[in-house]
Amino acid sequence: MRIVHLFAGLFFLNSLIAQDFRTDSALVDVQTIKNPVTEELKFVNYLITNSQYNDALFVLEKLQEDNLQISSSQFDSIYFYTGWVNYFNKRFGKAITSFEKVSKETDLYYNSRYYAAFCYAYTQNFNAAWDVLTNLDISQKEELKEFHNFQLACVALLKRDLKIFEEYAAMFKFSNYNYAKEEEQLLTYYKDISSAKHKSGFLAALISAVIPGMGKFYAGYKGLPFGALFTTLPLAAVAVETFIKGGLLSPQFIILGSLFTVFYIGNIWGSALSVNAIKKEIYAEINYNILFDMHIPLRRTFE
């Protein structure tokens, strides 16, 4: 009887082992059958890496049109890649829409949020960029903390919120290769912005009224004033001569005096506006540099 039990036991064990093997081989089969969506996503990744953005977009659109079974994580990848392609093609509005569709459940969530923040910043929507970054919970992502801090500092500087920037800059460690240099650069821009002297448009206009063109020199346009001076002064001399020779009501004086007046007043008005214009030019250049330094670490960190 024992022998019968032993055989029965052995048979049962054998059948269990055989069943296990069958399960293993079935698993292997499932793994070797390639998922068409995953394969297409690998292809999309290749296309983006090789700068074939239009082809990548075509594949992504087709993936959503075809009636394939797409899992939620695959949808996340599709949204992320779509955002990425649009970002590379500088269609930032569309990129933001796609990046914001990526769900929290995927690892691409953090990438997509940082890219979305950058796209907002690039389109001058600094408050939206700030909101995206501040709403991002990185408590579980220790490795992103310094990077997150750097990105917030960039947006704070773009917003010209120097106090907030100082808070984040105080936490710079200058240790991560991906953005140590950019952290230093950011401090330089901060110094440029905070040390920029406030210039008065009224004072520029007043200086130009005394010496034509010199208001622009005061505003910061070092070459322009002499051009204005050499146009206005001869016209002034002409107006004076026609006044002396022809009198106040002579047609020569009325025509040439009016011409001088137009140039003279135009020059004063131009000097008043030039203070704001040069400020905009300098700020635009600084913003461009900040965005550049915000963008490079983003690519280094997530590619």
Place this chain on the structure above:
Amino acid sequence: MICIFHYAGRSNNPPFQKADSLVKVGELNWALMEYERIIYATTDNAERTLALLKKSECYVLLQDLKSAEKNLQRIFFSGLSDSLQYVARYNSAFYSYLNKNYNQSISELVMIDNFLPDSIKISSYILYALVLNENREWDNAKEKLVKWTDYNYSNQPQKRDSLINVINKLYHPKNYPKYKNPEKAHLYSSFVPGLGQAYSGYFADAAFSAIMQLTGIGVAAYGILVAKYYVTGFVLGYGIFQRFYMAGTKRAEFLANKHNHVSARKYNDCIKDFLLQLPQ
């Protein structure tokens, strides 16, 4: 016209069937992607090159010559057969030529000329001549055409001689466009108003420039000597003279360049018409 698709016969090749059929039904953007899929999947450089060539052909059908040219710059030439290497380089040179990227086109044609056998490279000489014409290297272009004629008509001496006669006439140095030096034109106009424009062959421009500068001097003379408005006369007269003097020198330089472009274009178009009638 002189574009060649030697690889067209390979469209029965299985990996290309889908993409080729998409081209046939006009789904060009989809076909572009399918050719790229072949490039992605294949480990065979010849197949990859073929896909790149076909992708560029698609871009041409989409009238995107820049992308067609850029796409062919992705080709790796190592290990390719002479004939495939020829087609790849030739098409690359051809697209560069169409994009007026003449130096790039020449660099591809030089590679064909230096590294491929005579029997293959000789077919590129018509395109080579066309590109050299655009670079104003007419003597070199003539040399290529004579070689092409010698090779293709070696069994028909009469036809060869008559063609070489035509080539010699077309490329006679007396027929070469007369080059006007833009710097000289600038210099001439600096000394004599309108002379630079006249040197470039634009006499109406020359007359207008001279008249306006003389008007400036006239206004100054009238103001100072007749009306006794010394400052006004000087400022207005000098203002008019100075504007037209500066503009005149720049215009003379521009017109010399325009003359060079127009005459070279006229001459090259005439040769191009002749070359395109030759059997390829």
